[in-house]
Amino acid sequence: MDVLAPLLVIVLLGVVVWLVSGPLRAGAAATEEADTARREDLEAAKEAKYREIRDAELDRRTGKLSEADWRVVDRELRAEAMELLRRLDELGSE
Amino acid sequence: MATVGQACLILALLTCAYGIGASLYGASARRRDWVDSGRRAVYALAVLATAAFVILETAFLRSDFHYTVVATHSSTTTPTFYKAAAAWSSQEGSLLLWVWLLSLWSSLVLFLVRRRLRDVAPYATAVLLGFGAFFTALLIFSATPFETVAAAPPEGTGLNPLLRHPSMMIHPPMLYSGYTLWAIPFAFAIGALVVRRVDADWIRATRRFALAAWFFLGIGILLGARWSYAELGWGGYWAWDPVENASLLPWLTGTAFLHSVMVQEKRGMLKVWNVSLILTTGTLAILGTFLVRSGILDSIHAFGASTLGVPFVSLIGLMIAGSVALIVTRRDSLRSEHRLDSLLSREAVFLGNNLVLVGLAFVVFWGTFFPLISEAVTGTKAAVGPPWFDRYTVPLALVLVLLSGIGPVIAWRRATWANARRNFLWPVVAAVLTLALLVAFGVTSNVAAVTMFALGAFVVAVVGQELGRGVSARRAMADEGPARALVSLVRRNRRRYGGYTVHVGMAVLFVGVAASTAFQHARDVRLSPGQTATIGGYQITYQQATSRADYRGTRLERVALGAVLDVKRKGRHVTTLRTERGYYPATAAFASGSVVQGIFDGDATSEVGMKAGLTRDLWTAIRPDPEYLQKVIDALVAKTKNQPIDQQFRVVGNLLGTYRQGAFPAQFRLISSPLVTWIWLGGIIVFAGGLIALWPAPDASGRRATAGYAGRVARELGRA
Amino acid sequence: MDPSRKRRIRLIVALTAALILAGALAYTSFSASSAAVQPSKLRASADAGRTYQLTGRVVDGSIRHQGDATIFRVRDRNGRASVPVSYVGTVPDPFRDGREVIVTVRKKGPVFVGERDSLITKCPSKFTDKPASNT
Numbered sequence: 001m002d003v004l005a006p007l008l009v010i011v012l013l014g015v016v017v018w019l020v021s022g023p024l025r026a027g028a029a030a031t032e033e034a035d036t037a038r039r040e041d042l043e044a045a046k047e048a049k050y051r052e053i054r055d056a057e058l059d060r061r062t063g064k065l066s067e068a069d070w071r072v073v074d075r076e077l078r079a080e081a082m083e084l085l086r087r088l089d090e091l092g093s094e
Numbered sequence: 095m096a097t098v099g100q101a102c103l104i105l106a107l108l109t110c111a112y113g114i115g116a117s118l119y120g121a122s123a124r125r126r127d128w129v130d131s132g133r134r135a136v137y138a139l140a141v142l143a144t145a146a147f148v149i150l151e152t153a154f155l156r157s158d159f160h161y162t163v164v165a166t167h168s169s170t171t172t173p174t175f176y177k178a179a180a181a182w183s184s185q186e187g188s189l190l191l192w193v194w195l196l197s198l199w200s201s202l203v204l205f206l207v208r209r210r211l212r213d214v215a216p217y218a219t220a221v222l223l224g225f226g227a228f229f230t231a232l233l234i235f236s237a238t239p240f241e242t243v244a245a246a247p248p249e250g251t252g253l254n255p256l257l258r259h260p261s262m263m264i265h266p267p268m269l270y271s272g273y274t275l276w277a278i279p280f281a282f283a284i285g286a287l288v289v290r291r292v293d294a295d296w297i298r299a300t301r302r303f304a305l306a307a308w309f310f311l312g313i314g315i316l317l318g319a320r321w322s323y324a325e326l327g328w329g330g331y332w333a334w335d336p337v338e339n340a341s342l343l344p345w346l347t348g349t350a351f352l353h354s355v356m357v358q359e360k361r362g363m364l365k366v367w368n369v370s371l372i373l374t375t376g377t378l379a380i381l382g383t384f385l386v387r388s389g390i391l392d393s394i395h396a397f398g399a400s401t402l403g404v405p406f407v408s409l410i411g412l413m414i415a416g417s418v419a420l421i422v423t424r425r426d427s428l429r430s431e432h433r434l435d436s437l438l439s440r441e442a443v444f445l446g447n448n449l450v451l452v453g454l455a456f457v458v459f460w461g462t463f464f465p466l467i468s469e470a471v472t473g474t475k476a477a478v479g480p481p482w483f484d485r486y487t488v489p490l491a492l493v494l495v496l497l498s499g500i501g502p503v504i505a506w507r508r509a510t511w512a513n514a515r516r517n518f519l520w521p522v523v524a525a526v527l528t529l530a531l532l533v534a535f536g537v538t539s540n541v542a543a544v545t546m547f548a549l550g551a552f553v554v555a556v557v558g559q560e561l562g563r564g565v566s567a568r569r570a571m572a573d574e575g576p577a578r579a580l581v582s583l584v585r586r587n588r589r590r591y592g593g594y595t596v597h598v599g600m601a602v603l604f605v606g607v608a609a610s611t612a613f614q615h616a617r618d619v620r621l622s623p624g625q626t627a628t629i630g631g632y633q634i635t636y637q638q639a640t641s642r643a644d645y646r647g648t649r650l651e652r653v654a655l656g657a658v659l660d661v662k663r664k665g666r667h668v669t670t671l672r673t674e675r676g677y678y679p680a681t682a683a684f685a686s687g688s689v690v691q692g693i694f695d696g697d698a699t700s701e702v703g704m705k706a707g708l709t710r711d712l713w714t715a716i717r718p719d720p721e722y723l724q725k726v727i728d729a730l731v732a733k734t735k736n737q738p739i740d741q742q743f744r745v746v747g748n749l750l751g752t753y754r755q756g757a758f759p760a761q762f763r764l765i766s767s768p769l770v771t772w773i774w775l776g777g778i779i780v781f782a783g784g785l786i787a788l789w790p791a792p793d794a795s796g797r798r799a800t801a802g803y804a805g806r807v808a809r810e811l812g813r814a
Numbered sequence: 815m816d817p818s819r820k821r822r823i824r825l826i827v828a829l830t831a832a833l834i835l836a837g838a839l840a841y842t843s844f845s846a847s848s849a850a851v852q853p854s855k856l857r858a859s860a861d862a863g864r865t866y867q868l869t870g871r872v873v874d875g876s877i878r879h880q881g882d883a884t885i886f887r888v889r890d891r892n893g894r895a896s897v898p899v900s901y902v903g904t905v906p907d908p909f910r911d912g913r914e915v916i917v918t919v920r921k922k923g924p925v926f927v928g929e930r931d932s933l934i935t936k937c938p939s940k941f942t943d944k945p946a947s948n949t
Contacts (some may be wrong), residue, residue, distance in 0.1 A: 066512075
């Protein structure tokens with residue numbers, strides 16, 4: 001028991017140091033590229049926008065939104081979605 | 095092993111400190127490797143916290159009384175399940191549980207968003223590790239679970255018998271899961287404010303964690319209520335006790351948050367409101383954790399050394415000051431993108447919902463902290479009782495239920511009156527019909543309760559209508575039978591229909607609360623065997639006295655004196671109720687001389703006799719008449735006065751027999767309460783709805799492909 | 815009326831309503847509350863007929879039963895001064911000698927009468943025979 005304890009502590013310390021120093025040792029990209037970071041964020045925003053479009057459609061079908069109102073909302077949302085797609089494509093082309 | 099545990103805590107504190115430094119450095123120098131290292135410090139924290147927790151649990155399960163914590167909270171005779179749970183019945187263990195849970199969720203969220211929110215995540219990491227450092231420091235310097243003594247006592251003091259109930263064992267982990275999960279959106283809100291990126295990205299990334307926090311906290315609260323009702327001898331489920339309120343506060347503001355973030359996601363509005371709300375919720379979660387463990391308020395639950403008071407107050411002060419400072423300095427970025435166009439829109443209803451919920455939270459907060467407020471203002475500590483709370487929460491709850499019925503029907507951005515009128519027709523009819531039925535049956539004594547019933551019908555009708563319309567819409571789009579259409583409708587719109595389910599559950603729950611409060615019959619009676627009492631149309635007869643002694647091996651664990659009650663209604667037998675009062679011997683008294691006295695000097699618990707039903711609950715608790723009981727005790731004590739202890743145990747049989755045959759009176763609390771079961775049923779429905787909303791989308795990758803295609807199509811259409 | 819003015823009016827109305835409600839809340843809380851006191855303070859100055867929230871510990875050996883009523887004495891948490899209480903109503907399970915209690919009382923002659931069902935006993939955090947040290 002007395003030898004085991006310090007041994008375990010050393011092992012844990014080793015695990016922690018190994019975990020934490022991984023990125024530093026791998027010599028990952030030294031500087032941040034802000035744009036590539038945005039890709040997944042844009043993807044998530046795009047998914048959310050599609051959900052909104054589908055939601056609006058469901059609202060129209062269940063009688064909460066009139067045809068005229070729905071057309072306006074749908075057009076706005078699709079425009080926002082297209083903007084997101086455009087920005088995603090921009091990122092992809094770099 | 096205790097030293098290993100202590101070492102884990104010290105390592106954890108160092109890891110937190112490193113992680114904070116690495117994250118902040120990586121963020122400011124824009125170096126992803128340092129940011130990643132900071133994130134991995136969170137993973138390391140999880141490893142260390144898990145190790146420490148496992149060591150503590152093992153000590154409890156093995157009844158290793160070298161650990162002070164184990165010796166003071168458990169015993170060899172405690173059943174295994176409760177041994178494991180005894181770990182968090184102690185202050186030290188519960189703090190460790192907090193850190194462990196925090197480290198798990200933090201690791202999970204940071205792993206899931208590791209490629210997103212690159213600017214926000216490092217600061218969120220720093221905040222989460224900050225919490226970790228705080229609690230770990232407390233564990234090392236104030237309340238260490240790994241304190242040991244060289245000579246282990248042969249037996250521990252055991253778990254309070256009142257806590258030996260499954261709900262009470264799951265209740266703290268549920269509450270703590272809720273509290274720690276609120277730290278996640280809190281941390282990301284701070285991060286978003288720091289880097290001035292307060293659009294909906296941080297909300298989307300942490301949405302499920304906020305929902306999970308709400309979910310677990312709600313379960314914890316409901317379990318506490320259930321335990322109080324089924325286990326304690328007063329027959330109620332909520333007393334507006336400060337500690338109950340402390341857990342309710344973050345749940346109320348959290349519910350408001352879950353609604354108002356939808357407004358920000360869709361319309362870019364309420365940014366200041368949302369960050370304020372989540373920062374408040376996070377602070378209230380810490381306050382909830384701290385209140386149970388401090389002595390600042392007089393409460394049924396207030397235990398814990400006041401040595402923790404100063405650090406916690408400092409943390410809360412820091413959280414409040416930091417939040418306010420951040421919001422004020424970032425108010426430019428928090429401008430709304432749109433304005434509220436119409437009061438007839440879902441945004442407006444959500445705003446109303448938020449105002450009511452925050453109003454409720456304010457009432458509860460004020461009432462809970464009133465002793466401190468009045469002390470500050472008038473110099474004397476004064477407290478308000480449940481009637482004051484009820485006076486304000488009841489009307490607010492009514493408005494809340496009404497709004498929860500209106501919200502689903504009104505569309506986002508704009509709704510027309512004509513549409514709304516059409517959509518509200520049948521739900522209003524349902525409410526009016528319910529009202530008419532109730533009046534016809536003479537159920538009119540309590541206006542608030544009757545209103546709640548009508549509103550409950552309204553909400554259920556709204557959701558039913560929504561489901562019906564949704565199924566028709568789905569069937570129009572895809573050729574499916576009604577059952578399949580319902581399933582695929584819910585699957586594709588989990589948030590929406592999960593939310594509607596929650597509304598139904600809440601309506602059912604509130605109806606149960608209203609009925610059981612307003613139309614309850616409660617009586618305290620004293621009955622001797624053979625006597626009958628009436629309550630709410632039931633005739634309850636004390637049929638037979640019961641008594642028994644529970645031994646664990648040779649050790650006397652419990653003596654129970656009880657009764658069998660026969661319940662009749664209009665002459666016909668309805669049910670039999672069995673209730674007991676359990677006496678747990680105080681072993682120290684055995685050493686001082688008398689076994690019989692020792693039995694009754696220890697703790698006592700009520701075993702409630704209950705017949706739950708869909709329409710009403712019958713509830714009873716017994717208290718053998720103390721005067722008569724004392725006479726029996728005195729007689730037996732005199733008889734066994736000079737006997738050695740082991741011989742005295744033989745007299746237990748006498749005691750049991752005397753109680754069974756002597757026609758001793760007993761005090762009974764009798765309650766007939768309508769619709770109590772609806773509270774628990776409503777709760778289950780709420781949590782089912784929560785699960786539906788939490789569940790990950792079915793086939794995200796497949797959806798992404800088709801969505802991409804739809805996007806292309808949309809773009810083509812846009813160009814054409 | 816142009817939209818921004820409408821919004822401003824809405825905001826003012828809402829804020830005023832909130833302030834009035836908060837004010838009502840605060841006012842009623844002061845009038846509906848009962849002062850929380852320890853026995854020593856109660857002994858020193860207690861107005862007949864006024865309700866107090868008495869907090870303290872049950873004096874060892876003081877619990878008696880008379881018919882439906884439970885008679886006991888409550889002493890200061892850290893002191894000896896105590897007052898007698900006569901209480902009818904639900905007695906919580908953890909109620910016994912030495913436990914911390916909260917009970918709403920009203921002075922009636924030499925005795926303090928407890929309000930029905932208002933007795934609260936603090937859950938002991940440990941199951942222990944030894945006298946509670948700093949629970």
